[in-house]
Amino acid sequence: MNGIDIDNGTGDGVDGSTHDTLPGRFLRGLAKSPDRPAVRSGEVTLTYRRLHERALLLAGSLLAALDTRPPAVGVLAGKGASAYASVLAGLYTGITMVPLQPAFPAARTLRMIEASGVRALIADDDSLPALIALRDLGVDLPVLYAPAGDTTGADTTGADGEGADADGVDHKGVEHTATGRLRTVALDPAAALAAPRPVRAEDIAYTLFTSGSTGRPKGVPVTHANTAHYFSLLDARYDFGPDDVFSQNFDLNFDCGMFDLFCAWGAGATLVVPPPQAFRDMPAFVAAHGLTVWFSTPSAIALIRRMGGLRPGSMPSLRWSFFAGEALSCQDAEDWHGAAPGAELENLYGPTELTITISAHRWTGERGLNNMVPIGSVHSGHDVLLLDPPEDSPGGPPAEENAAEENATEESATEGELCIAGRQLTPGYLDPADDTGRFFHRYGRRWYRTGDRVRRTDGGVLQYLGRKDAQVQVHGVRVELAEVDAAVRAGGGVQDAVTVAVPADESVELVVFYTGTPVSAVQLARDARAVLPAAVVPRKYVHLAEFPLNSNRKIDRRKLALQAATTVD
16 A cells, blocks of 8 residues: 555554543543534534544545655644544644634635645645645645545534535535646545554644734644643633533634643533524533533623623523633623532633643633733743843844843843743744744743733732733823723723724824714714823724624734724825
């Protein structure tokens, strides 16, 4: 048989195992819940056993078709049922898995493919348009695109009783013509792996891409050692079990999606994918599917509130509620807790470079700084530095990593830019040039500069102040944009507020976007003036029915900044 030696998943010369890896977590769930649902998406349910078998088949078929071991395997995966087998198969290969979002522009996806060294693709059933777009850009890679209407696939009987592919869509005849010039890989049952390929702790489990300041995505590799430490902490902190049902709100190219998958699968629990229309009546969806664990960005709270879903006691089945990706306001936490009074609510924080989330705060109703929920305490196995630039310093990072000892800004005991060293820290960006200014050495350790400013309480809890670049100087007065947000949010009729700074007349102009009831600019300014210095009180206010969201369902501040620029004379 052609292809690299697959040895049924037990060899390839790798002195490693699947213990304490992401595949290992799935195997743990498989042992607990072999015939229970691992994932439900739309009308399709995949049991642990069938998802495992499908992933073994996909991984083995791909490996058998390759002449050499590639640096990375790309996985085009949306959130249909077939996406989960595709992601699991990518991990089962033992090769670095790069999740790719089919809805992204093809040119952006191509940059990610090239930067990460992807030499083969696994595509879920919904990725055909993305494959065609990549083909048209000249991508010439082996592609395993196999809509799962076969005997080893899912329980695919839909509501009408007719057979369909694993995403509930009949693809027959489509892929054969549309993928004509792609080097497609056929499924080969004889090549199915017997077990996931073994790996070493230092091997890269997956690579995710974050936005770069240059407009070029930055690749962030995450090792099996990173994820092993992270999930061991979560196992100790939470009581997830086979009877839990997790929401799966995050796209699979977003690191919080890994929390969803491998917290659920490590416990033998079930993942349920809420479709967009579910947000029209989320309490009904939660009740219908028996959700017990919720995880989303805080922006989802505003959407559910707007749809009337935050009625007191409307989501009683929830045991745990998690929020991450944006600052969480105390008002949002209070409203959510009212709707899910039986759930513990935690605010999670962490950049991709620190493996999913690096701190947590269990909210008990207290009011935090600027009426925001704290980001809590950093996980064990890590150290924290707060760097505070001198008054005459622009606050920028060191110019060279090897000069960081001399050039790094001063340490503060209470407030500054959050820097972290420890076991969840990425080995560094795919492009070493991107490391400059983000990593530095001190006390014999390698640190990551998050770019986030925090304040440390006497009890060691971290309170989020905002992005370092969100501290601006207006008419000679320095102010955190989050402080302006809080001041406007405290005014009558305002539900939420986001302030952006726009250059104007050798200074900056503050423009506030807000939701809630329309209020006159005069009244908003009067309310803000009660707590802000007069020099920094915004003059421009724009009412929105809702904030624009980016692909990760966070507030799209870049879009707001572009809109703000048009409001300043």
